[in-house]
Amino acid sequence: MRSRNRFFTAALLAVTLAACAVSPTGRRQLALVSEDNAIVASQEAYAMQIGELRDAGKIVAESSRAAQRVEAITGRLVAQAIEKRPATADWEWSIEVIDDPEVVNAWCMAGGRMAVYTGLLEKLDPTDDELAQVLGHEISHALANHTAERMSVALATSAGVALAGVLSEDSQRAMSTAAIAAALAIQMPNSRSAESEADEIGIELAAKAGYDPNAAISLWQKMANVSGGGPPQFLSTHPSPANRQQRLAELAPQMMAYYEQARRNAPSSPVARVGDN
DSSP: HHHHHHHHHHHHHHHHHHHHHOOTTTTTOOOOOOOHHHHHHHHHHHHHHHHHHTTTTOOOOTTTTHHHHHHHHHHHHHHHHHHSSSSGSSSSSSSEEEEOOOOOOOEEETTTTTEEEHHHHHHHOHHHHHHHHHHHHHHHHHHHHHHHHHHHHHHHTOOHHHHHHHHHOOOHHHHHHHHHHHHHHSSSOHHHHHHHHHHHHHHHHHHTTTTOOOOHHHHHHHHHHOOOGGGHHHHHHHHOOOOOHHHHHHHHHHHHHHHHHHTOOOOOOOOBOGGOO
């Protein structure tokens, strides 16, 4: 048994070293999980989580002002995401507002499955421009294949989960294992490199969708104020180095031309609800 464990550990290490991909900005990524597999796993994890929350009465009604506002902003951002990466037009883009006033968080899984919590809307009280920065940042994580990257990290650092997926002959069981990894991925901290990528892509998406790039700076100022009583969940999964606001302040002027052009006529793309699929 010990010999077998050593064999699988060595095999996992070899696969880890060989499995690499390249992000949209040219950064090398760990790729034990393909983007296609991450999308399938994310769909399962998302449906299960949102289904449970809906049963518990924790999903904000589509007719509510908050849900309509979030959906309208997301639609404009998704249109730009598809423009930037046309293959994502085939993704099942969706967004839900989760009723939890204590959680200051938002996320986007592989394949465009998204959620934002009422705690972020209430505690930050973001303008539309600031909310667009949050959602654009999250969409950028999906565009840059960060879910698959974090799933790969989760599998590489948890031999038990990795082996359960590799050794299982039951496809349903293997899929459930992958869904667990997908759910875990949105709770894991992003690397600074991944965050920088999402910052750069996100502020561009928002500007091209007609949202003021300078809102990225005021957003993080608000986030810092909210974290005074303890860091919100958003910051636990989005490490914020001290120079982040400075970097965004450098990027904002570069995005103003996009913003000025887009604010005249920013297109939108339909965003579904889980119940619609």
